[in-house]
Amino acid sequence: MRVLLMAYGSRGDIEPLAGLAVELRALGAQVRVCAPPDEDFAQRLAGIGVPMVPIGPSARAAMQAKPQPSSLPQRAAEIIASQFEAGAEAAEGCDVLLATGAMPAAAGARSVAEKLGIPSVSVTFQQLTLPSPRRAPLAYPGRPFPSEVTDNRTLWDLDAQSIHALFGEALNTNRASFGLPPVENVRDYVIGDQPWLATDPALDPAQEALGFDIVQTGAWILPDTNPLPAELVAFLEAGAPPVYVGFGSMPLHASKDAAQVAIEAVRAQGLRVIVSSGWADLALIDDGADCFVVGEVNQQALFPRTAAVIHHGGAGTTTTATRAGAPQVVVPQMADQPYWAGRVAELGIGVAHDGPTPTFESLSTALETVLAPATRARAATVAGTVRTDGAAVAARLLLDAAG
Structure with missing residues (x-):
């Protein structure tokens, strides 16, 4: 056949x-x-x-x-x-x-x-x-x-x-x-x-x-069996679970400073950051030891080891994060992404950001919700229902x- x-x-x-x-x-x-x-x-x-x-x-x-x-x-x-x-x-x-x-x-x-x-x-x-x-x-x-x-x-x-x-x-x-x-x-x-x-x-x-x-x-x-890079594993093991920030295939025309805004908002919560470069070519804003940048990476292995996932709301990323039990902040950019953001919010496993352009204040507010124990508990429960x-x-x- x-x-x-x-x-x-x-x-x-x-x-x-x-x-x-x-x-x-x-x-x-x-x-x-x-x-x-x-x-x-x-x-x-x-x-x-x-x-x-x-x-x-x-x-x-x-x-x-x-x-x-x-x-x-x-x-x-x-x-x-x-x-x-x-x-x-x-x-x-x-x-x-x-x-x-x-x-x-x-x-x-x-x-x-x-x-x-x-x-x-x-x-x-x-x-x-x-x-x-x-x-x-x-x-x-x-x-x-x-x-x-x-x-x-x-x-x-x-x-x-x-x-x-x-x-x-x-x-x-x-x-x-x-x-x-x-x-x-x-x-x-x-x-x-x-x-x-x-x-x-x-x-x-x-x-x-x-x-x-x-x-x-x-x-x-x-199922992704690729191991995480040794440098990334070392970063993960060097402290508390970080927040992942990545926008996949989105070019981020409306938010050129998304990486800076996200890093500053996560740092304000006292947490470390993993930035995925993606098609927007996101990069670190300084050489701080609390940040790590990745390219292509096994999200199935990485997301369960994060405190939360900030992403664009693509169907694949949303499903992977949901299956991993990772609380989500969805910053939708276009097309079906506002829908996925809404589903994440309706299920109580994260926050739907209002619009495609995050600010320090909007991400800080969203992170306070997704980092709460109740959101993580709900995310873990829903993760068990994903086929x-x-x-x-x-x-x-x-x-x-x-x-």
Whole structure:
């Protein structure tokens, strides 16, 4: 059985595919991944022996460029074209295709499967793009919904129209070149009748859907056996548990001094700090012995040894911190991150920061809450409810879909 996993997005879109790929291989499948041509993605997949096909422009460069909303259709057209070109070649001979990541990329991936006559599955790592009468859709940058419209069902209709206006022309131009008929609703084409939701049911219970059935597999977690660097272990053992600060794939356009603000706020609590450089290239502000900087690191091993985790609220980081029982301060930057911040607050395992730009005062207030014994106790309780079999469940379902 040959499986192709196609994604275009940040680390949060690629990392879960590593967990799924390992489970698929354990079931005897041959797996390859199409992903943006960023070095950290290639290294991650090479580390588990999964072939990667570079596809589309650099995701990191796109994030750091801070593009204007008006350029979205053009950028989407480039991504869609890459799915058809490199994706179609990578999918030759495959028995099933899984599509995820940015909406235009997933539309291109599903079109490739349609052209080759192989089954495909659409998966999301957050449910905010799945229409539900219980919530409003997220508006695309530069395309706000009318303020007078408050009915969720009407807003989801407008969402479908907006997405098609952004991506429909580019998608259908490429489909025509493949001899495929035009798609009239890009969003619903991507979602299909049974979209998969790869999130933990305790952390992110699936909500009522409009016109389709959600298959919630659980989060796709790849156990990380990489040891922590010796220098980091020495730092951890030299004092009380530190606070971790990291914003993953976020470039932090709105908060250039996030590292300084966070370090000063943590120091004011009498605690040490671990700063993750990430895509924002965060760095230490001095050579104090109470701070340590890391690059790529095993968060599964590190987070249980921290006093708290300050992060951006990506689905993967939120799940890892929750599973570790680490209290969280979520400083959301974009997209689904405010949702994850809200879930952390609702579960009582941390604080949702108000907005993307932390200050000394706002972080200090948040840290007082998350460092309280009651928050840590609650975080430990919720940690025990997080499932670890999501990738295995999804692997079996995907092979079943392939027949």
